[in-house]
Amino acid sequence: MIENNIKMKNIENSHTPLVTIIILNYNAGNLLLDCVDSIQKTNYVNYEIIIVDNNSKDNSHLECAKKFPNICLIENKENFGYCEGNNIGIRKAKGDYVIILNPDTLVDPNWITELILAYEKYGDGLYQPKFLTTTDHNIIMSTGNMINLFGFGFSRSKGDFDQGKFNEHEIIGYASGTCLFSKLKTFKKLNLFDPFLFAYHDDLDLCWRGALIDIPSHYAPKSIVYHPPEGFSFKWSNFKFYLLERNRQYCLLTHYSRSTFFKLLPSLFLVDFFVSIFYLKKGMYSAKIKANFSIVKNWKHINQKYNELQKFRTVADKSIIKSFNDEVDVPKVISTNFYDKLFNNFIKNLSIFAKKFI
DSSP: OHHHHHHHHHHHHHOOOOEEEEEEESSOTHHHHHHHHHHTTOSOOOEEEEEEEOSOSSOHHHHHHHHOTTSEEEEOSSOOHHHHHHHHHHHHOOSSEEEEEOTTOEEOTTHHHHHHHHHHHHOSSEEEEEEEESSOTTBEEESOEEEBTTSOEEETTTTOBOOSTTOSOEEESBOOTTEEEEEHHHHHHTTSSOGGGOSSSHHHHHHHHHHHTTOOEEEEEEEEEEEOSSOSSSOSSHHHHHHHHHHHHHHHHHHSOHHHHHHHHHHHHHHHHHHHHHHHHTTOHHHHHHHHHHHHHTHHHHHHHHHHHHHHOOSOHHHHGGGOBSSOOOOGGGOOHHHHHHHHHHHHHHHHHHHTTO
16 A cells, blocks of 8 residues: 555656546446446546447446446447447547546556556557456456467466466557557547447557557556456357457458568468358358458458558568467367367467568
8 A cells, every 4th residue: 555655646746647537338237337436446536437338228327427427428329339439438538548448347446557657667558457357356367468460369368367477567469458548649649449340359450550650559567457257248149250350351451561461361361261160160150251241342441441551650560570479369268178279279380380471
């Protein structure tokens, strides 16, 4: 407690910038109220909370506004998805800093202070805290999110016991959208989240775009946020598989230079074959077909986005992929142990091989 007070005092002695906390809600129920209640116990004093509701039917947003009258509630008339929903909140933000926070999280009292201290020490970037489970604070949800060469994203150490292995600041593949922290000006510089994605890989996309213009992603482990072992929204379904696969392909086609993409093309064909088998085994091959069709259908938009990103990039692919992981951790909820091992070995070896040609 003494250490926390000293840290808070150090920030107050210089300045206490306003922090805007944006919580996107869609039928989160009591989880939303619990989340806001935990924020109220934050040691940091200068913050505002914006709840953006994506046309919930459970009245959780109204109950939250009633219980916490100081919040700002924005009620959307339709579900704009994760990306545009959060963008609406960012456009209303008044803070120097912005935190994108999921409604099913609980926060440690010192979470904001530690994020600001990390930013002041390591500079401009996109930051995530350490995530531990709400049910057992010794179990890790994420010690940084990682990108694979073929566009797969995953949370490092998910499900592991917290043994203090990842207690130091690191540059990571991308900062998790579960709790994503940066300056408001940085979000605006990146043109916010990409509405085309709707949901999933939105944080991967944002941070990869950041890497293109030398805005790195950071892991700030002294900031702690708690998250359920499995999130409440968008359970595993055809729609989720569709978005994950479509958005993975979208990122590959817009973020890599054409030179890099064509060098990777033989490997990408192999990956696509392997992914197709995976979707077939899960009885969701229609989601894979739909994802491929969406890419073809939206090719004009994809090409425009590619040209936009490549025009302003300052960092080469070869430099960026140095931080990419060769292995991919497949969530246990969707994979058998056998498939997990087989998939990892295949992706790892193919990634190591493909990197030689970039």
